Structure formats: structure tokens, C-alpha cells
Amino acid sequence: MTDGVVERSRPRDRILETARDMFHKHGIKGVGVDAITEAAGTNKMTLYRHFESKDELIVECLRANAAKAGAMWEAFEVEFPGDKLAQLHAWVRKAAAMLNADGRGCDMANAAAELTEPDHPARLVIKELKEAQRHRLVTLCRDAGIGQAELLADTLSLLFEGARVSVQTEGTEGPSTQFVRMAEGLIVSFRGTAAG
């Protein structure tokens, strides 16, 4: 390791990050590997030396997205150590911020909409990663002392997912404008019925 530096922006990393961005903006089937490699400042052969197919690149992009989402959760714990309820409210704020970030929905959901083959490799990791996210939110609600933690977590989860879709179809002026109000109201309501 010549000088210990990670040598950031090696071709593989540039391809991965560029692909994530372009898949997010234009959809998976809306972007070709040529466009990705050109935007990443490299070429198609290099892509196929690091990823055995476009499908594998897609999977790696989804995993990278999940890793970034995981970092978000860790940031909540750092910001409000031990205060699970504060972390839950932080999640709501973060979710609301994502709604206004851009008009594109969740990359996993969009990928699931595009990749319809039931045995597509991406479908497995989408399910796996979505279930992990669900488990995280359920755990957070439970640790926050909420009685029906699963029901609250699933409700918040569906609300957020629906809000992202709504932004994509109706824009930011649609039902998603009420997301924070809905979510906060639900948390209050579930706290009221908490067993402690």
C-alpha cells in the first residue's frame, strides 16, 4: 500500500457513484452502460472488468444506497445517544427533508417497479434491504417505549413510502405536504396508548 492513501476516485468507485446518481435520476432502464462510463470518465471495458453485468452493477448500487441509509441511522444515535424517542422524531424530520429533496421516489421502490422479472437478482436484495429497514424502525419504536411498536412502525413506513410516490406523481404540493403532521400525530397517539 504505497502510501496508505485510499486513492479515492478509482474507476470502480467512480462508476458505482455515477451509476447510483444516474439510475436515481433517469431510472435503470433509462440509462445505458455507455452513458454511465462516459459520465464517470472511463469506458465500458473497465466497467465490465469490475462488474460482471449491468444487473450486478444495479445490485451493487442498491447495496450502496442501503449502506448510506444505514449511516443515517447511526447519525441519529450519535446525535441523540440513547434517546430513542428523539431519534424517532429525527427520522420523521429526515424523511420530510427527503420528500422535498427531489421529485424522485425511493430507489428501491423505483427499481422494483422497473425490474419485473420475478427472479431478477435485484428483487432479492430489494426485499432483503427493505425488510432490514423495517426491522430497524420497529426496533426504534419499541425501544422508544411504544406499546404497539410494530403497528406504528409499519404505519409510518407506509406513510413515508406513499409520500415518496406521491411526490413523484403529484409533486410536492400533493398529500405529502401533510406528512410531518400525520407522522407526529401518530407518534403522539401511540405514545398515549403505550404500556410504558
Place this chain on the structure above:
Amino acid sequence: MTDGVVERSRPRDRILETARDMFHKHGIKGVGVDAITEAAGTNKMTLYRHFESKDELIVECLRANAAKAGAMWEAFEVEFPGDKLAQLHAWVRKAAAMLNADGRGCDMANAAAELTEPDHPARLVIKELKEAQRHRLVTLCRDAGIGQAELLADTLSLLFEGARVSVQTEGTEGPSTQFVRMAEGLIVSFRGTAAG
């Protein structure tokens, strides 16, 4: 009109219905016009005599979907004439049934995920039709005597939208299993705070 019969299954209708089905199952970019016409028992030339482009066919399919959804609303009024609250509960049951129908989400939402060009003709009609659906649900809630009709309608709307996405990513065993419980609970809760 030779004998009054509508002569069902004329090529245009077969193409439209086949395209709706295939777009729903395989996504829009996942189906080519050749596959559509072959499945419809006709050919590409006939398609282009009735639709000036694939994009226009997409738009017509979305409009046809909306028309079918509109018929559903009329069925509610027929089944429970004047009883708006019963119609709202019927909507919840119908929505739940759609969740278990197949693993594919809302065609409008899926189309919005695929067609990312901001000026794509389909985006306009998606927004238009989604806003019409929203208005319908808000009106139904208001006519059912619910105080915060818009908030309830938007919450139910986001829940349903999220549930459809969830089915597409996690399957029917995910958070969507609780949809009816969530929706009925919300209606009860909003009825409790109704002004009358």
C-alpha cells in the same frame, strides 16, 4: 351501424387492452410494440394507424385505467346510495383487495417511476388523474361528515399508495398486512373528532 352491435374486439380495443395488461405486468420500457401487437393478434402497422406513437398509447392506457377506477367509485354509490361513510369503508375494502390481487403496484406510480423525462406527455395525465382521485376521496370524506376531511383523505391516500409500493418490494407479508387495521382505525379516530 349495420346491426347495432358494437363489434367488440376491434383491433384498436384489443391493442389497448393488451397494452394495459402488459404494461402493468412487465412495465412500460419492458414491453415493445411488437410484443403488444403480437399478443393482441394484430401487427405493428395497425397499431400505428390507431396511435401516433408508443407514448400516445401509454397515455391512452393510463386514461383507460383511470376510467376503470372511476367505474369503481360509481359502483360504491350504487351499492350504498347516499351512505358516504359506508362508501368510505367500501373503498378501504376494495383497496385491501387490490393489495392482494397481484404483486404489482399502481400503474400510474410505476409509470412515473419509469418515465423520468420531465416533459413526457404521460407525466401530465398522471398528475391530472392522481389529483382527480385525491379530490374524489376528499369529497367522500367531507360528505361522510368528517371534520378534517382533507387530512384523513390524504392520510388514507398515502397509506394506500405506500402499501402498494410495499407489496411490490416486500411482498404481501410486509407492512401492508396491517393496512385495513390502520385505515379503519384512522376513520374511527377522525370520526371521533368530527364536528358533525
Place this chain on the structure above:
DNA sequence: CTAGGGTGTTACCGGTCTGTAACTATACAG
């Protein structure tokens, strides 16, 4: 019978897609 509109058939155009082959250039290790 005749004329015409809707339909089917075949072939094609130009473009784009994923994926590969063969070769060259570079950078670094010994």
C-alpha cells in the same frame, strides 16, 4: 360488380442496447 377503407404481411431504416475481442498505454514493483 365495383370501389374503398380497414387490415395483414414483409421488409426495411436508423438507432440503441449489453457484452466482448484485441490491442495499446500507463504506472508501479522487483
Place this chain on the structure above:
DNA sequence: CTGTATAGTTACAGACCGGTAACACCCTAG
């Protein structure tokens, strides 16, 4: 310098895409 691994370049294969041209067919209206 030499060997090796990584990366860039060009060209290409084979398939599919949306869309069109030209022509043959058939049913029905008059």
C-alpha cells in the same frame, strides 16, 4: 530495465427498439 496489473481505445457482434414504406387482402357499402 523488466514484468505485471490496471486502465484506455477501437471495433465489433447480435439483439432489440420505435417507426415507416409498399403492397396484398378482404369485407362491406353502394
